[in-house]
Amino acid sequence: MRPLTIIGPTGTGKSDLAIEIADRLSGKIAVEIVNADAYQLYRGMDIGTGKVPLAQRRGIPHHQLDVLDVTETATVAGYQRSAAADIEAIASRGALPLLVGGSMLYVQSLLDDWAFPAKDPAIRARWERRLAQAGPARLHAELVRRDPAAAAVIPLNDARRTVRALEVVEITGRPYAASAPRIGSPRWDSAIIGLDCETKVLDERLAARTKAMFDRGLIEEVISLLPCGLARGVTASRALGYAQVMEALKAGADTQALDRARQQTCLATRRYVRRQRSWFRRDRRVRWLDATVSTAAHRTAIIEAVLGAWRRAS
Structure with missing residues (x-):
């Protein structure tokens, strides 16, 4: 049906x-x-x-x-x-x-x-610990360093998307946009x-x-x-x-x-x-x-x- x-x-x-x-x-x-x-x-x-x-x-x-x-x-x-x-x-x-x-x-x-791009619970957990310790601003600064294009479109206070972007970049070794859902x-x-x-x-x-x-x-x-x-x-x-x-x-x-x-x-x-x-x-x-x-x-x-x-x- x-x-x-x-x-x-x-x-x-x-x-x-x-x-x-x-x-x-x-x-x-x-x-x-x-x-x-x-x-x-x-x-x-x-x-x-x-x-x-x-x-x-x-x-x-x-x-x-x-x-x-x-x-x-x-x-x-x-x-x-x-x-x-x-x-x-x-x-x-x-x-x-x-x-x-x-x-x-x-x-x-x-x-x-x-x-969807792959996930790695261990990598995500590590970035979530960094978030808890350092806060969203410092984590976003890390994203700026690793993937400036992703950081430009992800708001500073959107910690969830920042963590996901860092996880994907680390897993794939490519910019976050290259791993976007197809x-x-x-x-x-x-x-x-x-x-x-x-x-x-x-x-x-x-x-x-x-x-x-x-x-x-x-x-x-x-x-x-x-x-x-x-x-x-x-x-x-x-x-x-x-x-x-x-x-x-x-x-x-x-x-x-x-x-x-x-x-x-x-x-x-x-x-x-x-x-x-x-x-x-x-x-x-x-x-x-x-x-x-x-x-x-x-x-x-x-x-x-x-x-x-x-x-x-x-």
Whole structure:
């Protein structure tokens, strides 16, 4: 069964649309949803990631949700292997794999079957020890010395990517860019649907979404995850909303600090949306649908357009 993929910026309604499509196909073909959001992989990170609550999934099987502890590092390569296995298994059951998410690298690595450079746990551990001892600035300076081109595109405070670049350079003896994932032949020939909407409307939705997250208990969720190691998690601690709330808690969690966390979360999400748009718009395979209007009639038209694109691809 050829997969169907729904991508697009944060806040455009991808998860809800996926469930509506599964409902529409109910009784005709089974649908199983595969998550492609890096932070929804984490157990306990529910409110801030926009994870659909179990009670609202309408019995539709979901994969790649709640598979990691917050102290575990999520990697594109690891996700690719695991999600590809899920999609193959779903298709083998005669069900429709419905891939949904907005994490750019996760989606493209999966659909285009990227090949990744080798890893060496011992070398990585050594660089991570150097990071802990010397800090991100000195480690980045080492990358400047070994691979100036990589250092020029990796931000000074992005310790995770700095460590990975140093690991790859040491393993391969070549610049990091020369070992970047290679785009392979398109896998599965999935129909790819993109959801987007007018910037002004999406900005309003993101502001409302951020307010709702804080109103629903994002601060309490972050506090509950701190004893589980959230602050130590290389990937989880960087999630939008969670990183800002942790900074507010360090600052004393007064009203001013928490208001600033909410504002910074919204601004950071808007910046992330710009990156998502830039990335996804480069893919000519995507059929874009306008999700600006939220009337029932327009929603029905979107569902029909998605199903039509999938049927034609199948």
